[in-house]
Amino acid sequence: MNIKGKNINIFGDTSKPLPVVYLHTVRGEGHAVWEQCQKIGTKQFVLVEIDGVNWNNDMSPWPLGKLFPEDEPCGGKAEEWLGILTQEIIPQVETQLHVTKRFIAGYSLAGLFAMWSVYYTYLFDGVISGSGSFWYPDFLDYVHEHEFKKKPESIYLSLGDKEHISKIELLTTIEDNTRSLYEYFQKSGINTIFELNNGNHFQQGAWRMAKGMKWSLKH
Template sequence: MTLLINKNFVCHGIRVTIALPESYDSKKAYPAVFLNDGQLDYLGKLADSVILIGLEPQNRLDDFTPWQAQALRTGSPDFGGKLASYHDHLFDHIFKSIAQEFRLDESRMAYGGYSLGGLAAISSLYSSDKMSLIFSICGSFWYPNFVDYCKAHQLINKTCSVYLRNGLTEGANHKNRLAKAPSYAKKVHECIKKQCLSTYSEFDPYGHHDNLQERYDDFSDWLIEQWQL
């Protein structure tokens, strides 16, 4: 479906897109979903009852990665490791700007994304308790040293709900770290489940780029039940 975009603005280089429910009532507080990469059409199932907020950074290889790392392929740009700054802008300036204009139900706020966007969201568990729900679809948990980081650190956001979905055939046909993507993902899932009791963890049979709409629909159905939308 095509969403009705109500507002666009840029904050610290991050393009923010807001889609309100068609029947939006300024006197009511609404749940909100913040989505890295800003592909809000994937969340069309939620559009009637949730404020959808897309987040598009200038450089996702920098802004969605927790520390610097070399590129996996020769000739590709390295990962910049500027996630801490990205989250500072998101949880401070962007969130405050949105909350001043629209009524948010702070007990029902989700933040997540796909691939590196999912990695970024899960990383936020270790630095912020702003969101009541964190989700990751095909999170890039193969990222160098991320498994070790998860094993060595305690979550700050232990009381939130977490949704994790990865594919069992992610990384197929690769010869670098991506070839072991499902193995890395399983280790991260286990780390999160040990510290966060309200964790949903699932592996589907797909590859990294497969069936994205189906995956987002499954997440949306789960969220509708969680939030009783």
């Protein structure tokens, strides 16, 4: 399925009432995540992959310049993209689904987007953020200064234990910031977990996301 120039891939049984996880990907990793979910015995659900977004623009809540010379700046167009997702993509996709609950999931910048999105829309019941880019400037302040549109039933946070090791000072804040969010959400009475995995940002991404989906669907 193609909606607004984005590839929409649906995995799972669409004939019965099930929870749905919406996952943004950068290189079509949805199938790999789905396979990992089956391997680790995840509860039945439907995975909706949205592939082909402009990663640095659509997944970033506000503009940010380059982190290093070869990098691309972030355009801060998350609000614009969230409007397309909630008003056009989700309604079209769900004409063929029987939704019991909705989760928003993502890795890296998409993990940041997932967490940010529940401050703008009431559509999602839970957040699954793998290695979310919580180094993003001012994001912790944003969380402390804003209220959820609808309080999530669950929030899953994970990170690699080597992700804080970086020559870029901003990126070294990721573990402290993620732990800070975990503690804040827990104190807010939200069912929240933080898992620290082995490795850096680029290791076992599909497996890490599958772990988050398994935990979230159980809770």
